[in-house]
Amino acid sequence: MSGMPEQQLRLHRVHGYRGHQVRHSATFANDTNSVVYIVAGLAIVWTDGEQRFYYEHTDDIISLSLHEDDVTAATGQVGAEPFICIWDTESMETKAMLKGHHKLGIASIRFGTGNQAKILVSCGLESSHNIVVWDWTKGLALAVTPGHNKRVFDAQISPWKGNRIVSCGVDHVKFWTLAGNTMTTRTGTFDGMRDTDTQLCLAFEPPESKTERVFTSSLGGAVTAWQTKDGSPLNTVQCHQGPVFVMDCTPNGLATGGKDGFMRLWELDLSPIAELDINAILQESAVTLRTVCWAGDKILVGTKDSQLYIVKGSDKMNPTCVTQGHRPGELWGLAISPDGRTFVTASDDGSVRLWAFDAPTCVKTSELQSPLRCCQFNPAGTHVAAAGKGGTVFILTPDLEHVKQQFKVRDNSVDVIAYTANDLFVAGSGDGFIDVYDPRSKYKHVTGGQICDSFIAHIDLMDNPDEIMVTSGTGDLIRVRLSDVKIVKSEDASTATVTSPALPMVKGIWGPYADCNDVNVVATCDGAVVSGDDYGNVKLFNFPCPEAGALHRTYKGHSAHVTNIAFDPSGRWMVTTGGADQSVFVWKYHPEGGLESIEYDSEEGVSDYEDEDLDALDSDVETEVQVDYSRKKTPPPPAAKAAKVSRKPPPLHSARLSHVHGYRGYDCRNNLFYDSSLDVLIYHIAALAIVVDMKTWEQSFYVGHTDDILCLAHHPEDDLVATGQVGKDPPIHIWHLKERKALSILKGSHSRGVCAVSFHPDGKRLVSVGLDNDHSICLWDWAKGVCVATTRGHKDKIFAIGFNPSDPAKIVTVGMKHIKFWTQKGNGFSSKRGLFGKKGKVETMLCLTFGANGHTYTGSSSGIVCIWSENTLERTVQAHKGPLFAIHALEQAFLTGGKDGMIRIWGPDFKRALHEFSISQDRVTNDCLLTVDKPAIRALEAENGLIFAGTSNGEVLLLDDTGNIKVVAQGHAAGELWGLAPHPTQQIVATTSDDKTLRVWDLDARKQIALLKLPTASRSVAFNHDATLVAVGFKNGAVHVYAYPPKPGAAPVHKAHHRKEDISDIKFSPKGDLCAVASHDNFVDIYQMSDFHRVGVCKGPSSYITHVDWDMSGQLLMTNSGAKELLYFRAPKGKIQPISKSAAANVEWETWTSVLGPSVIGIWPPSSDVTDVNASCLSHDRKILATADDFGMVKLFDFPVTTAHAKHKKYIGHSAHVTSVRFTAGDKKLVSIGGNDTSLIVWDFGAAESMADADEVHHQFSDASDTDSEEEGYDSDVTRERSIDYTTKAYHSRQDPSDRQSKIAKRRSNAKKNKFGRGRAHAAKSKPAIKSLKLHFIHGYRAYDARNNLRFIDRETIVFHAAGACVVMNITTRQQKFYLQHTDDVLCLAVNPRKPSFIATGQVGESPSVHVWNAQTMETASIISGAHDVGVGSVSFSSNGKVLLSVGVAEKPRICIHRWQTGVELCSAQTNHRIFVASFRPDSDVEFVTAGIKHLHFWTITGSSVIHKRGITGPNIKMTTMLGVAFGQGDVTFSSAMNGDVWIWKGTKLMKTVKAHDRPCFAMATDVTRAGRHIITGGKDGYVRVWDEKMKQKAEMHLPGEELRSVCRGANDQYLVGTEGGSVYIVRPGTQPERVLSGHGEGELWALATASKADKFDFVTASDDKTLRFWKLDPPALALPIINLPERARCVCLGQDDNLCCVSLENGEFLLFNMSNLDEKPQSKRDRGKAIRCIKLSPDESVLAVVSNDVAVDFYDVASLNRLGYCRDLKKPIAHIDWSEDGKHLRLETSSYDVVYVEAPTGKLVKKPDKVKWATRTGVFDDNVLGIWPKGGDKVNINCAARSTASNAVVTGDDMGFVKLFAYPCPESHARPSTYVGHAAQVTSIAFVNNDNFVVSTGGDDNSILVWKTAKSTYGQ
Secondary structure, three states: OOOOOOOEEEEEEEEOOOOOOOOOOEEEEOOOOEEEEEEOOEEEEEEOOEEEEEOOOOOOEEEEEEOOOOOEEEEEEEEOOOEEEEEEOOOOOEEEEEEOOOOEEEEEEEEOOHHHOOEEEEEEOOOOOEEEEEEOOOOEEEEEEEOOOOOEEEEEEOOOOOOEEEEEEOOEEEEEEEEEOEEEEEEOOOOOOOOOOOEEEEEEOOOOOOOOEEEEEEOOOEEEEEEOOOOEEEEEEEOOOOOEEEEEEEOOEEEEEEOOOEEEEEOOOOOEEEEEEHHHHHOOOOOOEEEEEEEOOEEEEEEOOOEEEEEEHHHOOOOEEEEEOOOOOOEEEEEEOOOOOEEEEEEOOOEEEEEEOOOOOOOEEEEOOOOEEEEEEOOOOOOEEEEEOOOEEEEEOOOOOOEEEEEEOOOOOEEEEEEOOOOOEEEEEOOOEEEEEEHHHOOEEEEEEEOOOOOEEEEEEOOOOOEEEEEEOOOOEEEEEOOOOEEOOOOOOOOOOOOOOOOHHHHHHOOOOOOOOOEEEEEEEOOEEEEEEOOOOEEEEEOOOOOOOOEEEEEOOOOOOEEEEEEOOOOOEEEEEEOOOOOEEEEEEEOOOOOOOOOOEOOOOEEOOHHHOOOOOOHHHHHHHOOOOOOOOOOOOOOOOOOOOOOOOOOOOEEEEEEEEOOOOOOOOOOOEEEOOOOEEEEEEOOEEEEEEOOOOOEEEEOOOOOOEEEEEEOOOOOEEEEEEEEOOOOEEEEEOOOOOEEEEEOOOOOEEEEEEEEOOOOOEEEEEEOOOOOOEEEEEOOOOEEEEEEOOOOOOEEEEEEEOOEEEEEEEEEOOEEEEEEEEEOEEEEEEOEOOOOOOOOOEEEEEEOOOOOEEEEEOOOEEEEEEOOEEEEEEEOOOOOEEEEEEOOOOEEEEEOOOEEEEEOOOOOOEEEEEEOOHHHEOOOOOOOOOOOOEEEEEEEOOEEEEEEOOOOEEEEOOOOOEEEEEOOOOOOOEEEEEEOOOOOEEEEEEOOOEEEEEEOOOOEEEEEEEOOOOEEEEEEOOOOOEEEEEEOOOOEEEEEOOOOOOOOOOEEEOOOOOOEEEEEEOOOOOEEEEEEOOOOEEEEEOOOOEEEEEEOOOOOOEEEEEEEOOOOEEEEEEOOOOEEEEEOOOOEEOOOOHHHHHHOOEOOOOOOOOHHHHHHOOOOOOOOOEEEEEEOOOOOEEEEEEOOOEEEEEEOOOOOOOOOOEEEEOOOOOEEEEEEOHHHOEEEEEEOOOOOEEEEEEEOHHHOOOHHHHHHHHEOOHHHOOOOOOOOHHHHHHHHOOOOOOOOOOOOOOOEOOHHHHHHHHHHHHOHHHHHHHHHHHOOOOEEEEEEEEEEOOOOOOOOOOOEEOOOOEEEEEEOOEEEEEEOOOOOEEEEOOOOOOEEEEEEOOOOOOEEEEEEEOOOOOEEEEEOOOOOEEEEEOOOOOOEEEEEEEOOOOOEEEEEEOOOOOEEEEEEOOOOEEEEEEEOOOOEEEEEEOOOOOOEEEEEEOOEEEEEEEEEOEEEEEEOEOOOOOOOOOEEEEEEOOOOEEEEEEOOOEEEEEEOOEEEEEEEOOOOOOOEEEEEEEOOEEEEEEEOOOOEEEEEOOOOOEEEEEEOOOOOEEEEEEOHHHOEEEEEOOOOEEEEOOOOOOEEEEOOOOOOOEEEEEEOOOOOOOOEEEEEOOOEEEEEOOOOOOOEEEEEEOOOOEEEEEEOOOOOEEEEEEOOOEEEEEEOOOOOOOOEEEEOOOOOEEEEEEOOOOOEEEEEEOOOEEEEEEOOOOOEEEEEOOOOOOEEEEEEEOOOOEEEEEEOOOOEEEEEOOOOOEEOOOOOOOEOOOOOOOOHHHHHHOOOOEOOOOEEEEEEOOOOOEEEEEEOOOOEEEEEOOOOOOOOOOEEEOOOOOOEEEEEEEOOOOEEEEEEOOOOOEEEEEEEEOOOOO
16 A cells, blocks of 8 residues: 655645625725635635635635624535634634534625624525524524525624614515524515515614614615614615625725626715726626625725725726636636646636736636637647637637637537647547647648547547547546557556546545546646545545555645646646636645645545555454444333223332442443542443442442443542433433432433543533444533534544643544544534654554643554644554553553553653553452453553552452552443342352353342353353252353352353253252253253253243243243243143143242233233343242333332233333343342343342332332323313313414415406496505504403413512413503514413513414513513424423423423523423423522422423422322422422312422312412412412411412412412403402403303493403303403303394394304393293304394304394294305395305395395395405405405494404404405404404494404504594
8 A cells, every 4th residue: 555645735826716606705804904705615815915725614615704803704615514614814713613504505694793793694505594693602503593485695683783683585685583592574575565676685884873774785786775673664776787796884885786897885875975887997898796895995896707806996997906716617627838837727617817826816818708628738838729618629829819720629529638749739529539630730630530438538648659548438548549549459558647547557546436537637746646536635645556545645625526637847836726616726736745734634644445554453342343332122102091990009119229240341441430539439330320439338329321321521620420321312411429419411412322421621511422423522511501512523433532631622532543633613623633644553542641741642452552742643652462441641650551451550751661560360359259360451540559440341440559459349241141040048149141151249248259150151040949059051052050159160060951042041949859941942941950861841832931930849830932922831741731820820939030921911011022021030928029121120010910001110220121130038139130231230128118218219210100090080170171282272373375266256356347346446545544453452361271370570560361462461550561472372471580570471383482571661582482392381480580491282292491581492301291380499490390190290400401300109199180389498399289189298209288279279379478488379169378388378368159270479468360260350368359350261252242332331242151241441451240141152242222132052042131131031042953153133123133053044023032034045154144224135154255145034045136235244255345355365264354333444353363454445356454463363253342443353262352442544534
């Protein structure tokens, strides 16, 4: 393989500028002394003709912005995952990188100014054109929103208001408001028009301006000034002829530039100042401006054609050229002049350009008007030839002044040309032809011919001047004779020139799996070859490089395919061209090398065949890399809800984690730490972090993990530990050593697992590495739980990561063939590879540490320590034989440990080993046995002269300074652990494993007391009954019996080998004379113990045997098989024995390890399979059954377990499958073993009284009763509330849809023909007499499915919600204010405890949001969206008011915690419970409680996660449904239960219950005062009660007949109470309740009628709540009489003098009330069986028309209620009815949009009567209101319409919750309304009231009545 080249390249100059398809791509910087611009993948800083380059991008840069500090720049690129770089234009260093939220590319970026200078706004190229608001200083996305469905060109943040953003693009201008993490928008329109011309860019006025205007420029050449406050246009000026692509607004004015080639300067009022004709200045035509930057006398101008100039006002005709380049079109042609002074390029733009190596700009351009693909100098330098797509060759003079000749070669393109040594000219075409010309004869055609079917890619000259080597488009090399253009067959492929990448001498340039067209060109010089490929790479290799995998240096800068490369003859310069980036790069070539490494030398010394560059992997390393951490099984889902089945409580017995044997060393490293302040040692095994007190050697445990812990880090200052685990979304836990409680849990950034973690030296940050395919690196602010930066780590596994203490900004990672040095940049990282140079070779690095000198020290797979300065290898030291797994830095020394079993101490200079220790049995001093001498060392720690070492064999060792060893912990090595057997009389167990060892453990002494090495892997073990023998079953089917206790090296006393597969179980018979051996061959062999010969075989199972048990007589065997077979066999012969279930139940078994049968049916979880439960064991007293399953759980059940899914207690400590579980002698302990986690866990076991704290410690693992289906007797209101389906109540987002169906169109057409319609059409264009509506008052309060949603803000002001509105009401004046930004029903409310004017409210919706708003200004402070589905059911502020908790109402609701001011989600969790209430503790920002269906959970926020504990009720108390919570001092919590009890909790433990109410207690509140705390409760029984913290009642108030849903205390001992019926009361002890608001209760509200006289009441309503209510407009708060109805009501009507009131009911009955005496029983009539839809009295009140769902109209005589007639000929239900003034006709509108006329009272259908005047017009299809239907009318249903008394306005209510106001009449299509919100869903009825001074509307599902005040204009009245 070719070695690494010494030669180097350095970029000197770039010709070109990205002007096409972008705007604002250049700017002044550094006080106009520099220009920053973009081209290809580079950002360039130009200063006085010199260029500096920024290299961090990986693809085309298309956007640029300069910060107001004049130094910081931002650039955005294209790509599948594009990113933004923030960098310093002086130092050229990266400040931040912003990744995520965009796809395809970053179209626009703009910095904020002033107070918003840390803000950056970006627009993407994805289909949704996302707009992202960043805090670039933190790398944080503050908000993300889809920008528009069409391209967004520009977006900027207002310099005056940090929450205002303006964007523009195709057909739109949008004005955004940032609130929290949500952006709300208003679309800008011109003169009221909906459609806006395409706006290409925008510019804000300078910050010092007070008018707050923004300018946009259009495709048509106009510039518009807008008011940013409301998005209204101020004025528009035609500024250019054609598109205005750029604007720049400065204190001097506004500069604009367009396609017309003019740049114009304007005052800020858009009056002209001056204009510059850039065409004239540049002496060109058709210049299009893409950049304009105005700075005093200087103007920077960039054109679409890659020109960038500085124009000075004082000398405008002599501009300074910053750079020039080719116009858009691919650039392929490149040729160097023979004298080496100049070079030419040729492009698809039709030009040939001449450049000098030392000139900053183009020397000469020749326009040939034909796309060009190649160019070449003749050998004498007297001609330049250029050719291209048209097939024409142009011959020019070398100065490009003249075209000397041109000729046509072929119709196809000419792709390559060359001059030969004998001065012939050769052209290669796209059709595979070679043509030869003689320049000496004026390029006379000599010969030609086709040599291949593909295009000609390269021509290289041969030593023989009559031959050339041609490379075809398919990569074939073809040797061609020029004299006749014939192919020459020859094996010799040597050439005089080398431009083709297919030549054999450059074979090493190709990467694996490369396509033949991936590398476009090569060029050679001085023993080097440089290639250019399709990925923008320029690679430098040694030449020749004929072998694959050549080492190289890679240089970045081009963005896509590098099309050509050429060296100058002197070897000083090299030039490359970019195809799509149209740029020319000039490089300096340094053949001697020796230059300082720079950032873009990104892969120095790396081969494209890295896998082939390394020696074979060590077996341990290879095994570690191949470990599969994915989980084959996940816990089964919960059981589907089934019929009620009574289940016994879980067992009273409990287990408590006592001791764990084992240490995870075989695939982990650096996972052993000592904390000197606590004198404890920390390590991990399985899912447990273990803390060993080094004084007592007692273990304690951190039990928060749910799967294998893989890594561990110790905080540099505090007693904190970080641990990372395996998992689909693996968490990292930061926990306190002393308390062993989680402080933070970090999730959401890794997958599969976390393999390495490390704390920053300041302890505030943590870095982690994941096990995903990219081995992602994440940097965390762990206290906040926020991932502040992330990047892809490496394609292969990373083993270790660490911060360099000497330079904490730097991070180092090591792994498979990998060492990288990282620096955080914003929310990303930049990296440098380790440069080995000649000091070493690339190899796998296994560990790392840092020295005091700032150097990095890494240990390699070959045992070498590599010492690094920055990212350069300084030297190496051979430290160990074989892999070096562990390295640890001390103050003045280093420790290393390797696979060779040696620990060495090195001096600070790392030049020699000062001391070494060998790990061997003879140095062990505490009577323990090592598995082997010299085990591989995986972790090292040292303190106070002691060394702690972790080995790959699962041992933790303590070495003193003499080398003596104490074994701290010991366990099995790698391989599954299945064999477990308890000693029959002692607290001893034996285990066997795939690690080929038999181990015996003394559980009381907590140590391993015997070890026997086995011949092969073992899967089972058993003691005989007197413990003189121990039998071992092997994976190969053999069984050995050893004398007990086993001696090292002991031979078996018996052995047999009758089977080939695993021996899965061994049991000795009760008498000890027989031994049953079960195997995976489907047999059980029975051996006679006297001589161990086989005496019987149990045959019959169809699958492998899993368990076997003897009965007490020793004559019967019970077996389980993998086919779920439970079989019985007679011993000793093994004959199958049929036994009935009843008989089997009476058999007394000596042991029970079976997992099958009726006695254990309840141990199986829902949806499980036969392999999910691996083992069981019955206690010796036969009361408790323990099980081990595939999900890491040990469970305890009461035995027998005969009920499906029995209640149990479960304990987690193992990580994956628990393979066996056994009780020890006397049931003193329970022992379990983990398969892959190799751990042996010892649990203390006992009854409840002896294990008082066990369930409290492990209660989070206990099965709570909330999975039951048998909770008794739900209250009807609770049942209704838990079953509400909010998905059906979530309406689509409000929009004005667009065209209705054909019937509407037809009616519009007819209306236009109608004389009346034509005559009145003009009126619709006039201003309406009623110009607007304003919400005045809301009757109603949402309580039937809400609670705790009525609160005091101050002494006289309350806040609540109804429908889609939030209401702030003064209870003294009855005045209301409204927050109307919600788009659907509001469900919950909370008041900020620190700032009571800030209110949080959550709503229903497909994507429901939480709003935080100011109750004083009624302005939005924050909107949090994207956190929930369906709806938000509960919200709560933390004690400091900065954190907001919200809970969803979906089937599996999410719990989300946000910082509401920024909208940043801190953490979230998903539950399976319907939650009714969630509340922070009043004194906490991290603790909250949720209550709901059969649960009470106590939650703690831990960083980016939230964890919970269930309430512990005790053995005889069932958890019930909880409806409310309140809080006492400390950790005391009160919860209200469904039966009216209050439960009192201390911590998570139930202390007692108190009977507080006779019925459900829905409302509960905490009253915090200086005197202490009180608990307020409100129940369905109508009582409000006040309690002290001991639940002694202090006060009581009663609201008869009301069901209470919200209670709270205000000033002066007054209590605010909300009822289920929608009423609000103020109550005080000893006084009558005062109602301050009333409304209808639950049920749809449709019935509305208005009074004529309005002397007693103004309007009347009736509802599904079975009430009829009368209302006054002034005072507005209360309903007058409330009349209870026998059934739900759907419509109501009043007589002309308000003397009659008719109400229709759902059962088909109607009632007629005499309004003069409401106490009088109403008349009633029922002739139909279905609900009545419409009811209306004739104008003379003699006839009543009744329309029912029977599709019938009935006419009744009002006096007698006799039916006068009816109509049954209707086909569709009727929606609206109107009487004629003469009472002879009825106009009906059907649900199918037909209009029908009926004669009254006969009921006869008639045609439309002529010359009829209608008494009322309530229909929505009247000819004069057809304009009320919007576009897309099929998407919205208009339910109601009402005409004003003055007939000059009409109001409508629709299914989207809109109230709309139109001028009347409005017969023309799509009339423009004024639209008003407040209702949540369908508006069911609407009417003008009180001489058109008010409008009243009713909401269907929202049960609310909205009163609107009209504003009248003087015109038209």
